[in-house]
Amino acid sequence: MTAAKFTPRVFSGIQPSGGLTLGNYLGAIKRFVDVQNDGLKGQRFETIYCMVDMHAITATLPDPATLQKNTRELCAGFIASGIDPEKSILFNQSRVPEHAQLAWIFNCVARMGWMQRMTQWKDKAGKNAENASLGLFAYPALMAADILIYHATHVPVGEDQKQHIELTRDIAAKFNHDYGVDFFPMTEPVIEGAATRVMSFRDGTKKMSKSDPSDASRINMTDDADTIAKKIRKAKTDPEPLPETLEGLKDRPEARNLVNIYAALSDKTAEEAMAEVAGQQFGQFKPMLADLAAAKLAPISSEMARLMQEPGEIDAILARGAERAREITAPILDETYRIVGLVR
Numbered sequence: 001m002t003a004a005k006f007t008p009r010v011f012s013g014i015q016p017s018g019g020l021t022l023g024n025y026l027g028a029i030k031r032f033v034d035v036q037n038d039g040l041k042g043q044r045f046e047t048i049y050c051m052v053d054m055h056a057i058t059a060t061l062p063d064p065a066t067l068q069k070n071t072r073e074l075c076a077g078f079i080a081s082g083i084d085p086e087k088s089i090l091f092n093q094s095r096v097p098e099h100a101q102l103a104w105i106f107n108c109v110a111r112m113g114w115m116q117r118m119t120q121w122k123d124k125a126g127k128n129a130e131n132a133s134l135g136l137f138a139y140p141a142l143m144a145a146d147i148l149i150y151h152a153t154h155v156p157v158g159e160d161q162k163q164h165i166e167l168t169r170d171i172a173a174k175f176n177h178d179y180g181v182d183f184f185p186m187t188e189p190v191i192e193g194a195a196t197r198v199m200s201f202r203d204g205t206k207k208m209s210k211s212d213p214s215d216a217s218r219i220n221m222t223d224d225a226d227t228i229a230k231k232i233r234k235a236k237t238d239p240e241p242l243p244e245t246l247e248g249l250k251d252r253p254e255a256r257n258l259v260n261i262y263a264a265l266s267d268k269t270a271e272e273a274m275a276e277v278a279g280q281q282f283g284q285f286k287p288m289l290a291d292l293a294a295a296k297l298a299p300i301s302s303e304m305a306r307l308m309q310e311p312g313e314i315d316a317i318l319a320r321g322a323e324r325a326r327e328i329t330a331p332i333l334d335e336t337y338r339i340v341g342l343v344r
């Protein structure tokens with residue numbers, strides 16, 4: 001299949017499950033902003049970013065008012081970070097019904113065995129898979145539909161989502177093969193930058209996550225400058241000074257994590273950042289990192305707080321984004337139905 005057939009188009013989504021961390025920002029949102037403004041590898045892209053609220057009801061059924069608030073807060077986080085609703089299409093998934101309509105078809109294309117191999121399913125369902133929702137099991141088929149209902153060619157995500165993008169390609173390939181068409185693209189994951197996997201401040205082998213019971217393990221996008229500085233100062237490290245090269249960080253996950261964060265926040269590669277901070281003691285490096293993090297993140301958190309006072313403004317942006325999204329999704333769903341023999 002020739003990639004040239006498809007418009008260069010980026011899609012990505014984040015669940016409004018409440019609370020955004022530095023991991024979400026560096027692994028996803030900041031990357032979304034960079035692609036919106038600068039494209040990828042010298043190429044321009046249409047950019048589409050979605051609050052996947054239908055995914056946010058798969059693990060548990062949140063309180064309805066909380067879900068709505070989280071969706072608005074995530075939208076505020078996107079905009080405060082630099083997503084421009086004029087340049088990008090910004091909306092929440094449940095406003096665009098074609099996502100769910102295509103997902104049903106993909107439920108019938110994907111195989112049980114494929115879904116059972118998903119590590120996120122295994123992690124989230126745990127030992128109690130019998131009692132997990134059917135929606136949690138089908139989650140990756142809805143995610144594939146999110147992407148393919150736009151014929152998106154590239155998806156920027158953190159490392160943990162790679163397997164879901166591979167599944168999206170498997171679904172596209174099986175659909176194309178079974179119907180003898182060349183209709184869905186083979187979407188590429190874009191997992192780049194120094195911080196594709198931001199780790200916990202308490203344990204450098206665990207991902208920084210909003211679900212970690214320890215608030216000190218992460219930076220929240222709503223933390224103020226003092227809190228950010230305090231968390232970085234207290235972040236777990238080892239007693240050695242920083243080495244001269246990245247190679248020297250191999251068995252030092254906590255130190256490696258802080259260098260990666262420093263690199264990503266200052267728009268450098270990990271190599272460039274390492275060259276700059278080589279040989280420093282943490283007593284010198286941590287305050288510098290804390291200042292940088294506070295300078296980059298505090299304006300975002302205050303803009304988020306301002307936007308949260310304007311829910312009407314946010315809803316209008318989401319409604320307008322959904323209208324623009326449907327101009328793309330409606331014809332693609334029509335053609336999918338025609339291929340499958342469904343009528344709408």
Ligand code: AMP
Pocket residue numbers: 013014015023024025026027028156157158159160161195196197198199207208209
């Ligand atoms: P989630 O909050 O888990 O729904 O993730 C939303 C997006 O943020 C996805 O693209 C994730 O890959 C990314 N992400 C979440 N946590 C991290 C992390 N600790 N490091 C890098 N990216 C992350």
Ligand code: TRP
Pocket residue numbers: 011012013014015052055142143146147155156157161164
């Ligand atoms: N599964 C993703 C996550 O947990 C969220 C998501 C849903 C997504 N649909 C998507 C990401 C489509 C990229 C593209 O982070």
